[in-house]
Amino acid sequence: MPEDRFENWQPPKIVDGEMTKWHWVVKGVDSFRLGSRTDIGAFTYIHAVNGVTIEDNVQIGAGCRIYSVSTIDQKEGLVTIKKNAKIGAGTTILPGVTIGENSIIGAHSLVKTDIPDNSAAWGVPAKVMGVVQGGKIILEKKSNN
Ligand SMILES: CC(C)(COP(=O)(O)OP(=O)(O)OC[C@H]1O[C@@H](n2cnc3c(N)ncnc32)[C@H](O)[C@@H]1OP(=O)(O)O)[C@@H](O)C(=O)NCCC(=O)NCCS
Numbered sequence: 001m002p003e004d005r006f007e008n009w010q011p012p013k014i015v016d017g018e019m020t021k022w023h024w025v026v027k028g029v030d031s032f033r034l035g036s037r038t039d040i041g042a043f044t045y046i047h048a049v050n051g052v053t054i055e056d057n058v059q060i061g062a063g064c065r066i067y068s069v070s071t072i073d074q075k076e077g078l079v080t081i082k083k084n085a086k087i088g089a090g091t092t093i094l095p096g097v098t099i100g101e102n103s104i105i106g107a108h109s110l111v112k113t114d115i116p117d118n119s120a121a122w123g124v125p126a127k128v129m130g131v132v133q134g135g136k137i138i139l140e141k142k143s144n145n
Contacts, residue, residue, distance in 0.1 A: 006037040031068070033116050041089060050095065050104065051078035060084075061089030087129075088122070102132050 012020045016029040023042035026032050028049035035055040042060030046052050050068035054060070059082050067078040077096025081087065085099045087108030093099070098114045105111060105128075106122025115121045120130040120137040130139040 006039075009037045028052075028068070035083065039114070050076045053078065053080045055085075055101075056085040056086045058086070060087045062090070063090045065092045067093065070095050091126075102135075104132055104137060123130070132140060 011034065012022060014020055014026050014032065017026055017027050018026065022042040024040045024046070024062055026046045026048055028047060030136050032046065032048035033053040035058065037057050038054055038137045039059045041060055041064065043062055043128070044060055044064040044066070046066045047066055052066055052068050057070040061097065063098060066079055068079050075095040079093055079095065080098040082099060083100040084102045087093070087099070087105045088109065091105055091111065093111045095117060097111050099105065099111065100117035100119060102114055103119045103121065104138070105115065105126060108124070109122045109126040110124040111121070111126045112124050113125070117130065118132045119128045120132050121128045127141070129141045130137050
């Protein structure tokens with residue numbers, strides 16, 4: 001049986017705008033909700049002023065950007081990443097987006113629209129390419145990349 005790396009999971013100490021011990025940053029910490037047994041990679045930036053909720057068991061790769069507000073195109077809205085979802089490294093999630101339970105987002109995606117539960121999605125912008133069953137991706141669409 002593989003070692004459970006979350007056995008001793010503790011909620012991280014988060015100070016607004018400062019790097020956590022794990023080297024990720026939240027701005028707007030009062031509107032940030034973090035579930036248990038979550039894993040956020042180094043150099044991920046979370047702009048939570050309009051609300052970012054990360055549910056239990058979510059894994060986020062290094063160097064992601066999660067925005068509940070975008071001052072470039074004046075968008076704002078709650079971002080929700082539902083339980084067991086996995087976000088590949090270098091992904092950007094824009095305001096108002098919900099990523100469904102168990103879904104997997106490929107590395108370097110731009111997520112502009114909601115991704116349903118149990119979906120595999122990637123690309124710029126991210127599109128649903130398949131389903132996730134038992135943690136495995138079953139492709140349904142041909143990639144254009
Ligand atoms: C999305 C992902 C899980 C898919 O893995 P997979 O099921 O093994 O899929 P494949 O590698 O067979 O790729 C299927 C197709 O999608 C394309 N593809 C895969 N990931 C892609 C991505 N992130 N962006 C764009 N295209 C991607 C492949 O090029 C391939 O295209 P083709 O059919 O034209 O050849 C994986 O590519 C990925 O991005 N993982 C994230 C890993 C990561 O970030 N780790 C660090 C944090 S722990």
